[in-house]
Amino acid sequence: MVPPMTIPAAATFSGTDLACLRGGRVVFAGLGFSLESGGALVLLGPNGSGKSSLLRVMAGLLRPAHGVLAWDGEPVGENPEGHNARTHYLGHHDAVKPVLTVAENLRFWAHLHDSHAGRAGLAVETALDRFGLSHLAAIPGKMLSAGQKRRTNLARLLAAPSPLWLLDEPTTALDKASIKALEAVLAEHRAQGGMVVLSTHADIDLPGATEMHLDEFAVAEEFP
């Protein structure tokens, strides 16, 4: 089972009239979304259309050039620590430390999230099990294949539970069984009231998810 997390009964994560500027170019503008507890948003669009940029904006790693991002009506810019604490952002690069074993990597994340050794230990065991990593627990990060590294990175979602998951192309390098495992974990997370935003170029089963096509928010001219 996905470890339980603390989430308000009915949270809302929203963005209003968002615009993003990168390298002097407007990547998208006039973009809005609203995600309720248990909701999922799938970001689609061709290379360079702004999926990763939007995820970074949502994570608070990139300041929007325009618009407001809010959690339960409170602009996230007014409470960056709170937003950081409720958010799991998994980008393109796997944040697996090469000299630590798979289990040590997960313990590192679990203890950052929860200093209670028993709870953190249980969360790590669950994370290893759900992503088929138990037999690799003692292997150093530098010896993992691309897919094993990606699974270790995804296992952080369970080692350190949080309500909002922002996942940039999470199925990259995963085999079919691992994609199924991820789909099951995403479904359980949502059933507990968690939220998921992910970008993808592949098929992923996320029942009831809203699709957003980033190319619809592209603008031809420079942002004033």
Ligand SMILES: Nc1ncnc2c1ncn2[C@@H]1O[C@H](COP(=O)(O)OP(=O)(O)OP(=O)(O)O)[C@@H](O)[C@H]1O
């Ligand atoms: N660090 C950066 N500095 C300047 N421009 C950037 C930077 N990263 C991305 N961009 C630009 O922002 C635009 C959107 O890129 P982004 O990575 O968000 O697209 P994407 O939809 O995620 O693409 P892909 O499907 O290839 O992952 C692109 O035009 C890209 O060149």
